[in-house]
Amino acid sequence: xxxxxxxxxxxxxxxxxxxxxxxxxxxxxxxxxxxxxxxxxxxxxxxxxxxxxxxxxxxxxxxxxxxxxxxxxxxxxxxxxxxxxxxxxxxxxxxxxxxxxxxxxxxxxxxxxxxxxxxxxxxxxxxxxxxx
Numbered sequence: 001x002x003x004x005x006x007x008x009x010x011x012x013x014x015x016x017x018x019x020x021x022x023x024x025x026x027x028x029x030x031x032x033x034x035x036x037x038x039x040x041x042x043x044x045x046x047x048x049x050x051x052x053x054x055x056x057x058x059x060x061x062x063x064x065x066x067x068x069x070x071x072x073x074x075x076x077x078x079x080x081x082x083x084x085x086x087x088x089x090x091x092x093x094x095x096x097x098x099x100x101x102x103x104x105x106x107x108x109x110x111x112x113x114x115x116x117x118x119x120x121x122x123x124x125x126x127x128x129x130x131x132x
Contacts (some may be wrong), residue, residue, distance in 0.1 A: 009047065009109050037049050070116065
């Protein structure tokens with residue numbers, strides 16, 4: 001098992017995206033590398049937002065960043081109060097046994113806030129740890 005996880009997204013406007021992740025989603029800025037800023041989304045996972053280039057264009061097609069929380073409704077209310085427009089309000093998805101909602105970041109990356117209803121999904125207290 002790995003120690004940490006980082007998902008990198010490429011943006012045309014680093015300041016707007018950084019503002020969204022830091023102030024709107026309330027993710028702490030962990031590292032500012034100039035052209036890339038890394039935010040912490042959970043104790044061991046991160047989202048990096050980097051200025052796009054010809055080699056690394058902003059391409060939100062097919063990307064979903066899922067943020068898992070047991071309080072989907074609370075996040076929905078908090079973000080709506082900040083003016084965030086949602087693609088879908090919170091709803092049950094019986095096919096996957098989840099409760100979730102969708103929004104987009106400034107570059108059009110799809111953000112899902114989701115709660116697993118499946119008893120087999122590990123919660124933070126029972127998640128496996130790296131034993132190396």
